[in-house]
Amino acid sequence: MPRYHGTPNGNIQFTTEEEAIKDAKEKAWNDDAPNRKLGYIKEIRLQKLIETDYLANSDVTMPDNVKTWRQTLRDLPANHTDEAAYDALLARDSDGNLTNAIWSDA
Amino acid sequence: MPYIGNTPAEKYAAFDVQYFTTSATASYTLDHAVANELDIRLVINNVIQEPGSGKAYTASGTTLTLSAATAGTDTMYCVYTAKASQTVNPPAGSVGTSQLADSSVTNVKLGSDINATKLTAGLVPTARLGSGTASSSTVLYGDQTFKAEPSGGLVVISNYNVSSTVSTITFDNVFTSTYKNYLIITSNVKVSSTAKTLFNFRSGGSSLTGNYNQAMTAYRTANNAIEFGNTNQTNFTTTIANDIYQDTGYSERMYIYDPKNSADKRISQLGVYNDSNQYDNTFMGTGVYANNTTSIDGFILSRSSGDFYGHGQITIYGIKNA
Numbered sequence: 001m002p003r004y005h006g007t008p009n010g011n012i013q014f015t016t017e018e019e020a021i022k023d024a025k026e027k028a029w030n031d032d033a034p035n036r037k038l039g040y041i042k043e044i045r046l047q048k049l050i051e052t053d054y055l056a057n058s059d060v061t062m063p064d065n066v067k068t069w070r071q072t073l074r075d076l077p078a079n080h081t082d083e084a085a086y087d088a089l090l091a092r093d094s095d096g097n098l099t100n101a102i103w104s105d106a
Numbered sequence: 107m108p109y110i111g112n113t114p115a116e117k118y119a120a121f122d123v124q125y126f127t128t129s130a131t132a133s134y135t136l137d138h139a140v141a142n143e144l145d146i147r148l149v150i151n152n153v154i155q156e157p158g159s160g161k162a163y164t165a166s167g168t169t170l171t172l173s174a175a176t177a178g179t180d181t182m183y184c185v186y187t188a189k190a191s192q193t194v195n196p197p198a199g200s201v202g203t204s205q206l207a208d209s210s211v212t213n214v215k216l217g218s219d220i221n222a223t224k225l226t227a228g229l230v231p232t233a234r235l236g237s238g239t240a241s242s243s244t245v246l247y248g249d250q251t252f253k254a255e256p257s258g259g260l261v262v263i264s265n266y267n268v269s270s271t272v273s274t275i276t277f278d279n280v281f282t283s284t285y286k287n288y289l290i291i292t293s294n295v296k297v298s299s300t301a302k303t304l305f306n307f308r309s310g311g312s313s314l315t316g317n318y319n320q321a322m323t324a325y326r327t328a329n330n331a332i333e334f335g336n337t338n339q340t341n342f343t344t345t346i347a348n349d350i351y352q353d354t355g356y357s358e359r360m361y362i363y364d365p366k367n368s369a370d371k372r373i374s375q376l377g378v379y380n381d382s383n384q385y386d387n388t389f390m391g392t393g394v395y396a397n398n399t400t401s402i403d404g405f406i407l408s409r410s411s412g413d414f415y416g417h418g419q420i421t422i423y424g425i426k427n428a
Contacts, residue, residue: 005406006272006414008264014273022273029301029411036349040382043348047328096384 037086038077044090045073048103069105076102122186128179132172138186139167145188146170151180260289260423268295271415277422278311278404281365285424288362290405292344292377293419294355299412300382301349303356305342307365307395308404314397315340322391324348326381334391342373342393344407348381355418356380365402371395 003022004011014022049070055062080089091099124137140146143157143165155162163172176182232240238252245255264280275295281288297303306313320342321335332348350356358377365371375391407420 003273003413004271006266006268006270006275008266008277011270011272012276026411036382044383047330050330092384 034083034086037083037090041076041080041086041089044098044103045076048073048105052105066105072102122189124184124186126182126184128176128182130175130177132175134170134172134182136165136168136170136184138189140165140186140188142166143170145186146184147187148182148184150176150182257426259426261285261426263288263422263424265419265421268414268416268418268420271298271413273408273413275407275414275420276308276404277406277420278308280405280422281362281403283366286364286366286427287425288365289423289425290358290360290362291419291421291423292356292358292360292407293421294357295414295418295420296353296355296416297350297409297412298352298415299409300352301409301411303344303350304340304408304410305344305360306340306406306408307371307397307402308406309399309401310403313406314395314399314402317396318342318393319396320391320393322375322389324387324389326385326387328383328385332387341408342395344375344377345379345381345387345389348383348387349410351380351382351384352412354380362405366400368398368400371397371402 003014003019005014052062052066052070054060055066076089080086089100089102093099122138126134136146143163146157146165148155148157148163148170150162157163157165161173163170165171170184232252236246236250236252238244240246240252243255244252247253263285264277266275266277268275295303306315306318308314316338318339318341319337320339321333322343323331323333325331344358344360345356356377356379358375358379360377361374363372363374371394373393373395375389375393377390378386378388381387407414
């Protein structure tokens with residue numbers, strides 16, 4: 001399908017050259033998808049770790065199951081190395097909630 | 107004794123009087139025609155004159171004839187004794203609208219306590235509202251004068267409604283010498299894929315790339331802040347380092363400060379969007395386009411991937427110069 005520039009004076013179809021440039025950008029973007037998805041995963045992981053950081057204070061005893069879960073989160077990049085695995089980790093239900101059990105602390 | 111019908115109205119009778127301007131003449135003209143001299147009582151120098159032929163005066167029709175000429179120093183008047191003028195005051199509250207002729211109530215007959223609630227239909231003519239020229243582009247001020255409609259400090263320069271799928275949104279020739287500063291409002295523009303929206307200045311129909319420096323910070327519903335800063339980018343991003351989540355809308359206001367000046371161009375941003383992990387972000391940012399060109403006349407929004415589609419609006423305002 002042709003692409004268009006939207007302008008206040010009407011839409012203008014991309015030139016052949018513009019289409020080629022956009023195609024190249026889209027390809028580069030798609031090729032980089034695994035890296036972006038890993039970035040998203042790391043961001044979620046960081047958020048989850050932050051939420052339980054208070055259990056690492058010296059005056060609190062961190063439960064063993066939380067210790068294990070936090071280590072699992074840290075090991076995510078090492079144990080999930082392809083885009084399919086990333087997609088599984090980023091899966092969400094219709095309400096936008098993450099569905100992979102790995103995100104739930106035991 | 108009782109009677110049938112309305113109480114008779116009071117009636118007052120008065121006689122008409124005519125005052126004459128005297129001169130050395132025996133002939134005068136009456137204001138009202140009479141049958142003969144007996145219909146009037148003539149008084150000269152406060153002395154009642156005897157009517158009749160061979161007496162002091164005769165009268166017929168409107169002709170009054172004296173037996174001797176008066177002098178200019180005399181005073182003379184006559185009373186029409188056969189002609190009664192009657193004044194009848196109708197009883198209070200007895201005059202209905204049918205007794206009044208159409209258009210017969212004049213302005214001076216109206217009281218000063220007419221209530222505005224009596225205006226229940228029709229339109230008050232604009233000439234009755236105030237002076238000046240009433241038109242579709244004027245408004246009525248408190249001093250009852252029609253003046254030009256106030257335009258405020260923002261003037262709409264251009265607008266684009268995203269009613270179909272487009273890969274860029276391009277505004278050319280919106281930055282001119284008329285205004286120094288500009289405001290761009292992006293209102294709930296939807297994107298088709300999880301990616302960034304990018305901003306580039308344009309000049310003469312071409313996009314300007316490189317030398318875009320930017321610093322941003324955001325707070326999001328994950329209850330934490332994120333920061334972003336970079337120099338010599340290909341473009342500004344209209345969101346922070348994170349991407350806008352697919353099929354969601356983002357909104358932003360961006361100020362463009364003096365884009366035609368001969369030094370760096372500066373912007374500031376404030377907006378909200380749903381990020382790649384579906385956290386709601388509110389972000390603010392600043393940016394510098396390090397380029398001395400004075401030919402910037404527009405900008406382009408593009409996507410690092412995918413399109414804008416079918417929803418939202420972008421409006422460019424010029425900010426009136428001081």
